[in-house]
Amino acid sequence: MNLEGKLLGDKGRYEVVSRIGGGGMAEVYCARDTLLEREVAVKVLRTEYVNDKEFIDRFRREAQSAARLSHPNIVSIYDVGTEADVYYIIMEYVQGETLKEKLQKSSAFSPDKALSVSLQIALALQNAHANGIVHCDIKPHNILIDNQGTVKVTDFGIARAVSSATMAHTGTIMGSVHYISPEQAQGTGVSKQSDIYSLGVLMYETLTGKLPFVGETPICVALKQIQEQPVGIKQVDPKIPAIVDAIVAKAIEKQPENRYASIEDLIHDIKLAKSYMRESDTSKIDNADFVTQVIPKLNNVSVDKRQVVKNEQAPIRKTTQSKWLIALTLVVIMSLGFMVGAFMAYGKFWSGSDVTVPDVSGKQIDIARNVLLSQNLRVSIEDGFSATVPLGYIISQYPEAGTLVKEQRSITLVVSKGGENTVIPDLKGLSRKDAVAALKDNGLELGVVTEVNSGTGAIDTVTGQSPGAGAKATKGQKVDIQINKSGVKLATPDLRGMSKNKAESVLAGVGLKIGKISEGSGAGQSGTIISQTPAAGAETVFGSPVDIVVVGGSSGNTVNVSYAVPDGADKQRVKITVTDDKGMRTIYDANNKPGDVVNKAISGTGATTVQVYLNGNIVKELNN
DSSP: OOOTTOEESGGGOEEEEEEEEEOSSEEEEEEEETTTTEEEEEEEEOGGGTTOHHHHHHHHHHHHHHTTOOOTTBOOEEEEEEETTEEEEEEEOOOEEEHHHHHHHSOOOOHHHHHHHHHHHHHHHHHHHHTTOOOOOOSGGGEEEETTSOEEEOOTTHHHHHHHHHHHHHSEEEEOTTTOOHHHHHTSOOOHHHHHHHHHHHHHHHHHSSOSOOOSSHHHHHHHHHHOOOOOHHHHOTTSOHHHHHHHHHHTOSSGGGSOSSHHHHHHHHHHHHHHOOOOOOOOOOOOOOOOEEEEOOTTOOOOTTTSOOOTTSOHHHHHHHHHHHHHHHHHHHHHHHHHHHHHHHOSSSOOOEEEOOOOTTSBHHHHHHHHHHTTOEEEEEEEOOSSSOTTBEEEEESOTTOEEETTOEEEEEEEOOSOEEEOOOOTTOBHHHHHHHHHHTTOEEEEEEEEOOSSSOTTBEEEEESOTTOEEETTOEEEEEEEOOOOEEEOOOOTTOOHHHHHHHHHHHTOEEEEEEEEOOSSSTTOEEEEESOTTOEEETTOEEEEEEEOOTTOOEEEEEEEOOSSOSSEEEEEEEEETTEEEEEEEEEEOTTOEEEEEEEOSSSOEEEEEETTEEEEEEEO
């Protein structure tokens, strides 16, 4: 099935441009969202799955569940749709590479880089698990890394739907055998610990350049996942810190109860390990191309001992305990070494002379170092970003200037790496308030605001910006904008007799929008428009709202939502979605401050459910 050039969505909103990839379950295309003028990715279910009604229902339901997720390390889902036998998901287009592609092109990652990637994946899983979603297919192919180095996990929803549907129908399991957990290989179900196991395997691979289990057939690999113990990563590469070895060993324990109890516990240990270790070189990698596969569940399969090599001399439990004992001993030794070093550096027992710490803030690093060394002080260097301090100059120091310390005390200097890179967002069409919020989200500031009479676009919205959208910038940089102070004059269409949905479509076509909705009595079915303001034919301005009055009645399906933003952060994201016979769509999505009240009158077709989210979590649900 080739969809290049095809139009998908309401009024052909999504124009498919080119195929960019695919896997066992779906094809992925790059498309253009003609309404919002942006690139999106379109994931289309393969044709062999389109005739299974239960699978399709699960696919749609799981995809809608995944759309709830909102996290910087998760690929956003914008829309879900069906046309004829084409089932598709519209999602965020990430410019970059998969983790698989990066592993194929480079050496195994340094421990620091591997842990950084793993931490971002774990944070994505934390958000998913908190929303009741288990990924089921964590592997390098499903991990994207954009051009700024941000890790984004994809394939939430599809992987879950595939696992559930396949196990229910055929007694087989779905996943990539090199990454699935033992319980998945046995077909006994999945849990949050299954994702932890798969992430542990991925950590093993990024750290060593090797997979813990390989074999000639998927069955052979799956049997090893169930019965064999892998070679410890420190045996593969002795330079890997023992604490990292211990983390991976715990994550890939055979029994779910012996793994981390939660993804939060794994996140805690990864952060702890990063504070203990330094970056080191690791061995080269030779990563194979492993795709999501269907294999028989193995809980009833007889095991040929010639296929599975066991270590009869060393029981699994004893081996695991030995690894942890060694790891714990090394951690204690490292901790003692750190305390002894701190005692040597900060104690007052090794020098009788006091020194006043000189002020080296704002100085070039070499000059600052020489100043401190000349006072018989030692120097410790840390890196940091700064939009105001030039590259290679001192941002701050500790202890601060003027502090009285003993000679040979270590002075920590934070050296500027320059401004942190970011990308200029597209501000066109936003109000001034929303433009400022978008800039702040990207670490940027509002520059010069110029009022213009563009003659196009809505009043008080951004019509131009400098630098333009997509340009590279450093955090703290200012962006100038132009605000439209006039608008196109046009005649208000006649909406009487239309449904609210039809009126919205008509107004959108001429650059207007629905305003306040109220009920009244009159002829026509419930929900039919009986009057409007401005009246039909009256002159109005592009982007203006049109208030409507609709026929009331108990048979209507209008849901009135009112939500007051609670105390908390200055900027809290409120999102309102509606699910009816036409599917799920977002009605409202914006940042608000405590005390703001969001009021919406929402119409639906058939049974209608409205959900209100605060910062990604459901806080209110209404049904009609």
